[in-house]
Amino acid sequence: MxxxxxxxxxxxxxxxxxxxxxxxxxxxxxxxxxxxxxxxxxxxxxxxxxxxxxxxxxxxxxxxxxxxxxxxxxxxxxxxxxxxxxxxxxxxxxxxxxxxxxxxxxxxxxxxxxxLPDGLTTFEAMAYGTAGLTAAQSVEELLHRVKPDDGPVLVTGATGGVGSVAVALLLKLGFTVHAVTGKEAEADRLKQAGVTEVLSRQSFLDETTRPLKKGSYAGIIDTVGGPLLASVIRYVQYGGLVTTCGNVGGAEMTLTVYPFILRGVRLIGIDAVQVPVSERTRLWEHLADDWRLxxxxxxxxxxxxxxxxxxxxxxxxxxxxxxxxxx
CATH class of the missing domain: 3.90.180.10 (Medium-chain alcohol dehydrogenases, catalytic domain)
Structure with a gap:
């Protein structure tokens, strides 16, 4: 040394x-x-x-x-x-x-x-990093209530660190994935990866007049926060689940209670900082084995x-x- x-x-x-x-x-x-x-x-x-x-x-x-x-x-x-x-x-x-x-x-x-679990190198661990661990937490929470046959899952910030891993994990697990990104040039890459539909962030931000929209998504993994999160929640179907882990789009949002009391939507916060090592170990084992990318x-x-x-x-x-x- x-x-x-x-x-x-x-x-x-x-x-x-x-x-x-x-x-x-x-x-x-x-x-x-x-x-x-x-x-x-x-x-x-x-x-x-x-x-x-x-x-x-x-x-x-x-x-x-x-x-x-x-x-x-x-x-x-x-x-x-x-x-x-x-x-x-x-x-x-x-x-x-x-x-x-x-x-x-x-x-x-x-x-x-x-x-590190057997089979996962130090390079692979950092290819995931905190972003990958956060994505894995989000996917695990989603799996508690949402199955691939329930409908598409929407991922916001889909070209970022957490979003890109979340998209890859969902596709591997058999989900139909729709993606939201502010980078229109990335649409082709997302579709080549298997994403069914790529939507612009602005298309959701412009649609803010009705408290509930058509229930298009079984679940949402949000990495952006702010007004975009407030908007996409209105598109979740009955019994759906939304996870949120970021605030690059803002820390504040304005929305009604209707998605929660009329559709039973659940909003789950994801924190990768204070997660117990026992939970981290389980998630790393998934990433080394059945969720390996x-x-x-x-x-x-x-x-x-x-x-x-x-x-x-x-x-x-x-x-x-x-x-x-x-x-």
Whole structure:
């Protein structure tokens, strides 16, 4: 093990934030039970916010972002994790106000760590990352009430990290999928993947006059939030279910109670931060086995040097799919 290692560090100088590769010491890492050599991380919207100084995500700088990491245990004082064990770390405070995955080594509490199931590599784990885990949570909730024969499922933000994995999982499980995206150029790619119908975000935002619309969807996986979520809820059929996990479209929405009291629609919030490790383990096992996807086909691999460009594309809305960072 090296005494020094490379890390992407964001520093604040005269009110401006800049990120660059630096050398850090193992002693610089926060206290924790387990030291891990990071193989891969990945880039999420929350990472982009951390890199650019969103105080709701990261309060103090200098800081190494990265809310996801997968690698192998180097040393441990926690008996659950032996040297060489392949593990994944995400959620809790990792990468937010605690040093994150955009570096060669991390040290974290044992309670933040999930052992990787057999058959799932560290690269594949980061091809999914928090986005994939969130998509898996959403699909699992949907399966409690919705079956493929019940009707199509609508996915909003279908070209983003969570949305793209959710679409792939639903198609694998035999659902008819309709997709909402603000990127019209992506319609052909979604249809080639198996999506039956691609709809524009604006088409839903323009239809806001009636409290209930035709019950077209058995369920919805929403990754956008805000007015779009308020609009699509009106299209859910009786007994349907809606999951929601994001607020890129806004944190507030205005809607009536009619979908809930006249159609029995259920709205389920998805949180990937405080999810117990036992639930994470079950979801990772699904992704390694019966829900396994050909992630290599829709993931791009970049280096720590590429992080500023990836962050920019996330913030300006041009980013597509999933980006894995090879550490």
């Amino acid at each position: 090296k005494d020094t290692f490379k890390a992407f560090v964001v520093r604040e100088q005269e009110g401006e934030l800049t990120g660059a590769l630096e050398q850090k010491q193992i002693a610089d890492l926060p206290a924790g039970d387990v030291l891990i050599r990071v193989d891969y991380s990945c880039v999420n919207y929350k990472d982009a916010l951390s890199v650019t100084g969103n105080r709701g995500v990261t309060k103090q700088y200098p800081h190494t972002p990265g809310v996801d990491a997968a690698g192998h245990v180097v040393s441990s004082t926690d008996a659950r994790f032996q040297e060489g064990t392949a593990v994944v770390v995400n959620g809790f405070d990792f990468g937010m106000n605690t040093s994150g995955g955009f570096q060669e080594y991390i040290r974290v509490p044992g309670d933040w760590i999930t052992p 050909p992630v290599q086909e829709w993931v791009e691999t970049k280096s720590l040097h590429d992080l500023p460009d990836v962050v920019s594309s996330l913030l300006d809305g041009t980013h597509q799919g999933r980006t894995v960072i090879e550490i």
